[in-house]
Amino acid sequence: MTMVMKRAGMLALGAMLALAQPAFAGETVGPGGEKATPSSEVTLSDAEAAKLKEGKYTAALLWHTSSDFVNAVTSGAKDEFARLGIEVVAQTDAGFDAAKQKSDVETILAKKPNAVLALPLDPVTSAEAFKPAVAAGVKIVLLSNKPKDFVQGKDYVTIVTDDLFQMGKHAADALAGAIGKKGKVAWIYHDAQYYVTNQRDNAFKATIEADYPDIKIVASQGIADPARAEDIAQAILLKNPDLDGIYVTWSEPAEGVLSALRAAGNSKTKVVTLDLSEPVGLDMVKGGNVTAIAADKAYELGRAMAAAAGAGLLGKTVPPFVVAPVLTVTKQNVAQGWQDSLHRDAPKSVLDAAK
Known part of the structure; x- marks a missing residue:
């Protein structure tokens, strides 16, 4: 699958994604109007990495599809998780099916991960799907989309997306x-x-x-x-x-x-x-x-997501909306x-x- 799948299916779901659209402000803002923070500011020191290694934490990756883009995000996340001593115990592909994603959440929770990286497909369905993970105290880092009524710092760590x-x-x-x-x-x-x-x-x-x-x-x-x-x-x-x-x-x-x-x-x-x-x-x-x-x-998106998850596990405050750089x-x-x-x-x- 080529980069064409990066958002092809996801964007075809656009009419379903009833997120509030902020007023266009000449700069990138989050789904709730959150100010953007560059991904370069989401980092963990070697000392913080050592502390995470002591915790023997685990993580799961809940993706919306398989594609070059997802592979790059996964690679960035896995490399950073390896640096932090966090073991990736599961990775799923929902195939752009919100019901399948709900099932994937149930499946990975059986492995009791401490952190989850995910792109929620549908705000309403995913809000219900991810509730058990929130209840279990899992640190959730979101890619681009947000489940309906989820509150940053309580239900999820942060949202990471493009600038x-x-x-x-x-x-x-x-x-x-x-x-x-x-x-x-x-x-x-x-x-x-x-x-x-x-x-x-x-x-x-x-x-x-x-x-x-x-x-x-x-x-x-x-x-x-x-x-x-x-x-x-x-x-x-x-x-x-x-x-x-x-x-x-x-x-x-x-x-x-x-x-x-x-x-x-x-x-x-x-x-x-x-x-x-x-x-x-x-x-x-x-x-x-x-x-x-x-x-x-995309690789940097994954790195930043993993770093944000590590920060969440350490109890550090993470900016609510993080953006990765762009190139021509x-x-x-x-x-x-x-x-x-x-x-x-x-x-x-x-x-x-x-x-």
Whole structure:
């Protein structure tokens, strides 16, 4: 599975994720408007690691799916847990099924872990699913999503996610640079109430409007189902055949947009998107429409989650909302970009084409 699965299924659930969407503030904020803290500030000293080793603690990883992104987060978490002497005793994959995730919680609780790292799929279902873990005193660290009515410091340690504003800003800056800071662009955003994608998408739009007066967003279209991306792009291109650029909310629908551009014989319109995937990366290194991909440091997300869990076990106060850094991946830095984001080599097809 490629990076396309990073949020593909998760975002398809966007309409279910009834989290309160904070007002767009020009910076990344949590689902309840929490101020963001850089992940670099969530660290444990060697002395604290030694203290954790004495406790012989254990942890479990409850993931929403399997993907390159999840593998990178897992790798970062396991490396940090190893440093802290915390044994990972279970890892599950809910396959984007909230009922399966509830069952996974029950399964891992039988192993009595002291800490759990998890991405809750559905706020309502997960609130019920994770209650037994909270009651058992398990230190829960959340990735991106929050169970409904959960209170930080009482029910969970912290939420860790991307620097959402910077994801959108990096994409805007990259597209602007590719089209000479002037021209017409389309904005294809995630049409669901979900604070992760909403902030990323809005940051792109706000950056273009604030920083690039000679770039006009002439077409705006929401998308809920990635499978509709090609049709949406065809309709936009029909009305705007002279588009200079297109922003696409994440990499899976970006693949559909690329299909529409190829079908139209359009090699001019530049595309930017978020999150690494092999097809999008391959188009980029082959000199296709894709000019850049904004990506998060997924390995660092995992490291920060494990460090936060360790801090929770030590009774340390952890900031309520933690964000990992962002990078812009281009043809020039694709090999290093894949490593920095996913802590693994880029797909062979991408590396070969980049030579």
